Amino acid sequence: MTTVLGLGTFPIRLPIHGGQRRVDAFRQFYARNGVKYEYIAVYDPAGYSQSTVFKSDVPYKPCDDVFSKLPYMMDVDAGEYAARDEAVYRHFVDLVQNMKPAAVQLEHPFMWPVVRRLQQAGLLADVPLIYSSHNFEAPLKETMLVNAGISRRVSSDIRKHIHQLEEEVVSRSALTVVVSPRDADAYNSFCCGGPIVVVRNGVTSTPPQSWPQFNKDGFAGKYLLFVGSAYLPNTQGFQHFVLRDGLFFLPPEKTFAVCGGVSEGVYKSEAYLANHESYSRRVQFFPEITDGHLAWVRDNAHVVVLPIKDGGGSNLKTAEALVSGNWIVASKKALRSFEEFGSDPGVLTADTPSQFAEAMVYAYHQSKLELNETQKNRRRQLYWENCFDGSTLSKAILSLLPLTSRDLSAAQ
Amino acid sequence: MVSKLAKRYLFDITTIIQWSGPSVGIVRVERELAKRARKYLHEEVIFCVYSKRFQSFFRVKDEFVQAICLGLQAISPGQLNPAAPDSQAATVKEILAELPLLMDAEIRSSNKNCSQVQEILRLRARAHDREWRPHRETLYHHLLDGEIRDLNPSDTIISVGLDWEYKDLLHIGREKERLGFHYCALIHDLIPLELPHFVVPSYTFLLKGYFGELFWMVDKCIANSRTTMEAVSSHLERWRLPQPKLKMFHLGCDLPAAKRTAELPAELEGKKFALYVSTIEPRKNHRIIYEAYQHAVEAGTLNAQECCVVFVGHTGWNVNNLLDEIRANPITRDRFFMYEAVSDEFLHALYKYARMVVFPSYYEGFGLSLVEALALGKACIASDTPALVEVSEGRASHVRARDTISWAAALSEYFNNDGAVESAEMRAASGRIHSWEAAANDFFQLVMED
Structure with missing residues (x-):
């Protein structure tokens, strides 16, 4: 062979x-x-x-x-x-x-x-x-x-x-x-x-695996999701776009899931630690999560955030977020090579942390995003x-x- | 038959009980309102303090409240929040003592053979959303009358002080959810949220966290001005936060009568001087007075030999370069005088003899010392920041905060033109003096409104 x-x-x-x-x-x-x-x-x-x-x-x-x-x-x-x-x-x-x-x-x-x-x-x-x-x-x-x-x-x-x-x-x-x-x-x-x-x-097509522990950890309603590896630009992007204006627009209950290796960097960042007690009521970290559970968490998220500040290439998490069909709040860089989806329904792009924060607030208060079959099929083209x-x-x-x-x- | 619980107002004096110094800023507001709370809230008021260490409110004995308002009785921060034991052994002991409260049925059953500290810590981590506190101790002090353990839906906590320093709002919010009491807060300004560059950097996170939690738990916000109320309203709208009842009143402006007027210091005798009473920090914009003065002297519109500037106030953050410049500059070094922690008598003397009072601040929630100066009938020049325009009610001259040339012109006019000063003084004296008595009446009516 x-x-x-x-x-x-x-x-x-x-x-x-x-x-x-x-x-x-x-x-x-x-x-x-x-x-x-x-x-x-x-x-x-x-x-x-x-x-x-x-x-x-x-x-x-x-x-x-x-x-x-x-x-x-x-x-x-x-x-x-x-x-x-x-x-x-x-x-x-x-x-x-x-x-x-x-x-x-x-x-x-x-x-x-x-x-x-x-x-x-x-x-x-x-x-x-x-x-x-x-x-x-x-x-x-x-x-x-x-x-x-x-x-x-x-x-x-x-x-x-x-x-x-x-x-x-x-x-x-x-x-x-x-x-x-x-x-x-x-x-x-x-x-x-x-x-x-x-x-x-x-995107890898992974069958979602229901995860009751996620709800036991306090998630009972809408939530935002960030998925990232420990790669430094992920932490920096989160600090820049998400933490700068803070997470106090969210109610003091579990409303933000952070998954993957990025968790540690976010948790240890100055902007997070400064309001660590308040944020701990809102944010739950899942540094190690199986593909099946992650697929389930992503499918059920209300908003997926893609706060990419630096880095080239195309962001794999962007493809995953697009396929999930949820609201997306993305920096312009996060949409690199997915530009044709930038004007899709439910995709909000932001150049600055302030715009990013406003987009998160807006998306969080919208009802669940509904895509039609044509839109869904277009996004399915993103499977690996x-x-x-x-x-x-x-x-x-x-x-x-x-x-x-x-x-x-x-x-x- | 369920008996209806008696309505109670818990007036929180955590700020003033720890303060025995001069009555300035938020301390002054809390003292003036606390002094009058009984008059308006009658028997329904009890005075209390909050201890972060014990995460609880404690009742203050009634007989000491007036003495506390006058700064004659105090509890030190160390007495209110004694250090917790922090050795590893003590911590483990505390965790062990608390375990039965933390464990739900599932955890308890899995804990049958648990003896390792690591396991205990794991269990504690699993119970993260439960209230966790060290084993119960309590706070004893002769000014206090014990812990308030019966907070209920008929209670309203009134907080007008430095909550961000002295309160654990996360804990109070959780207790509020559990016990159903109400929370009413006086909002002094939203500077940390709207203009964070004017706040000591290390304080920004603290204050963001304070407001971040407050707006999720407060039932009623009473702002100290329309400007502050509008800022709160726009903040809540921008972030789509829950809408509490939002009201406004104006602070009082009558200064406590000094027993006697002090003499002016020798360096000011026979001089005309502009007075600025405020903490020296970037937001207060002392620099514009320095630059405008220099500009006017250089332009020949101000006689430096007879005109001075007096700054009264604590030296805050990020102003050392300015103060060094003032002390080194040949034009200003013998003509700018700075006094800190002055007595009421000395302050009265300064107000009495000041040619004018200036208030060039970039931003204010209210501007207490401006209205105090107006109440004394002084000629005032203030910046045009919205709160100062609002509270001066047309009785001060307003100049743009960043406009050096206009400030130089205004200073020169008031230093040189007696007629202009007289006319400004008449304008200042023409308005009503909004006393602390009237302010307290307005405030407590708003507190009691449904």
């Missing part, structure tokens, strides 16, 4: 956050097309337990003198670690030699150093490179570093480094897959490389399989891969 080797900096054994879900959706896309996608990660052992990784995944160790000392640079450093540490590099050599991949796919650009070394060693001769971008990383990382208090000079140097990395990856790739037309524009400005295809982020299969990706990728008749029949 034709195999594609995928490389990234987080494991996908338990796909929870947006990046993991996108990689997993890619894996399923390949499977539908008779291709095996073997994905290996150099992951942060502090963030993932043994039960969430595969045997071939490699725990990261700090490597580069500069990257390893800066926050949010583990992914950049992981690529260096994979290329520079001889034992880890050998691991990848063995993988390539055993697997004989028909293509190598980079999830994010960060594992490029190890692929470059493998190419230079002649181990990937005639093996096409596919670059699966999740964001235009260079400006995003610079913003994250500046927000974390790193000097502008250092942050700018890091941006230049990552920009160079992305430029090199795009120019060496036979195909680049991006999440939004805006990212495609950015990459198109690079000198050369293969075609660029947009596959925006989508539709995002992948409805794009030109199949044609582009399959033209790169030498599929056997056995592969093709497996796909059917």
